[in-house]
Amino acid sequence: MVAPAVSEITWIAIDPGDSRLSPTHIEKVILSKAQSSDITLNWLATNPIVEGESRFGFVMASDQDLTGLKRELLADLEGRESVHEERVIDSLLRKETGRFIRFPSDIESFEKHSHKELTTHTAIEQVIAVGEDLPEDAVIDTSGYLRPVLYEGKITLMVERLYTGEFAPIEKENPHQCCGGAHAPH
């Protein structure tokens, strides 16, 4: 698919006020708020506001007007008009750092795919298997959860081999959280 170049999109950025909230929590808030407002986000990405600080900015783009969503999110997240907005967007536009939560895709529901399907039908530009060459016929079991990142200036899905022989993204939806009973299966 041909995704609009990121530079051709109007972006907004928010800077969550409560830094105790983890990025994975915030992204759920944003997705749920967008859904309840009937807004389809073409892009939603997160990247560090300032390198070395545990604060993340969120950047989003849509064919629809995002002004209302932005206002609501800022209220919900006790956020503010990001003083870093330009910087966060700029870093994304220059393809330096970023992790993509939503990105343009022709695939409605992600399941098992070849790397060619992913790079042809989504904004993902490359699929890399860490530590080995990805076989041409590799099956990538996404389990519906993809968080590609910017790597070497490209939107990249990093994958690893699973016990099934198939491959899966290295970012899991529910990794082990130590302590407090979370060693349990999901």
Add this chain to the structure above:
Amino acid sequence: MCEGHSHHHDQTQAESVEMSPEFEMSRRGVVKAVSALAGAAAIAPLGVAPAGAATRIEVAKQTTNKWKPSRYLLAGDHHIHTMHSPDATYTPLQQVKNAETNNLDWMVITDHGGTAHQKYAIDLISPSIAAARKQTSVHVFQGLEWNVPGAEHATVIVPPGRNTVDVLKKFEGMYDGSVLADLKKVTRATSTDGEPMAIEGLKWLQTQVTSGTIPMALMFANHPARKGLDSPHEVRAWRDTAPDIATGWEGAPGHQMAAHPDVQAALVAIGSKTINGRGYYDNSPGSDSFAGYAPTATDNPYRTYGGYDWFTARVGGLWDSLLAEGKPWWITANSDSHSIFGSSLKGTHLVGGVPGNQDSAYYNTTGSYGAPVDSGAPINLYGDFAPGAYSRTIVGVAEKSYLGIMKSLKAGNIITTHGGIIDSADVRVTTDTDKQGVTIGGRTVAQKGDNVTASITVNLASAANSIGVIPQLKLVQLISGPVTGPVTDKDTIYAPQTKVTETFTVNKSSGTVTFTYTWKNVQGDFYLRFRGGDGNNVDANGNPKMDVMGNSSPWGDLWFYTNPVFVTVLK
């Protein structure tokens, strides 16, 4: 290897039979060397024969961990949980007996720090540990798994004494990241704004030692690469702030059963979508992770390699980067035992009735789950080993006592083993200037132009491990690199000059085997260390491969690692 130095090696496996030392198995199944080890290096009578008087003083002043023909080797584990952690199952006595069954000589009980632990659990566990000590010959340390503010967890060890509990409780109350987050003094337990509190905590512990309140305290970072939280500058800051306390990290994390196919099958059987990484290393970069650890096409620091943490497993990686500064930083291997694979015991306060899924809401008001109950059948969802059943931290000690063990941990006279791959190993590094030489964790001296010889004598596995197999050691690697001094960039991750200098092949299956290597005409400071394994799951360069999610039997590849020896060339 040292740049520009000529060297050669001398494999003396064939000769090692007649030169093998005598060993006796102690009651606890550990090996005590009782006679002088002969290596390829000439054996000097005890007492050093350096080149000149000035050098003799330098040798005496600068060498540490002098090689000695006799020492006790005590196996232990510094990372063990009980029902006084919000996510673990067993009574303290059950874990002590588990350690005893697996012939451990020492253990540290390290329940998780946190508000409920500090408020309730310490007072509950302290008398339990005191009582357990009377029912075992295992040295049972009371410790803490500290939530290092801004970082990962760490074992804190304090020897038994009048003030032990008081010091641990105060320390946790003031400096545990989870406690501080509950008090809203830091954003999150792991957020970077907590980093200065970690330093303050180490300074406070140091003060407890210098004031004589406690004789000693040690800190080992646990599962350091798991979530990318222990940035290089934090580790260096701990080490440099409190060199008497901040000692090292887990070269290999616990939870080694987590990715075993039987555990995966048990997960599938209950309809879980979870796929475990070995050591529960299944994370990816998060908000508090160090950006420099982001996965690349070749490396994923968030996974284990041959069961070892990437910081340690990767030759020329972060561990080597720390050692290349010429400063001590030691590795250990532990169980992190919470809930043991195949155990039939389960807690009585479980979320959804799932074994291992302890209900922390209950713990948070009590500091204890109470004793587990027998479910009547082995539970294969559990990803841990009993203390000593797989991972062993073997310490060479001069004195069999709590303080003796801690002093040797501090001195770095430590090897780590998985799955009983070897019984033990003795390393001796001699120079033309220091003919007695030093052993693991030590520092020897040489003069420019000296030859330096490193030898390792491995006592091959003599007994079946906990799955009834006598593992076969196939290879031993000598890893070395120049000491290049303190780094300017405290976030330096790599030591590119550190390499596998030599790989030795083991051609026998029992007894002892000795390998030696000589650097000729040395000109600059360097360090060396050994590791070895069963040869399984290695890449073309002999390095351990990344462990596969949901399919990494811990028995599929076994490694031992030694700590390093430093060689200082006198100026």
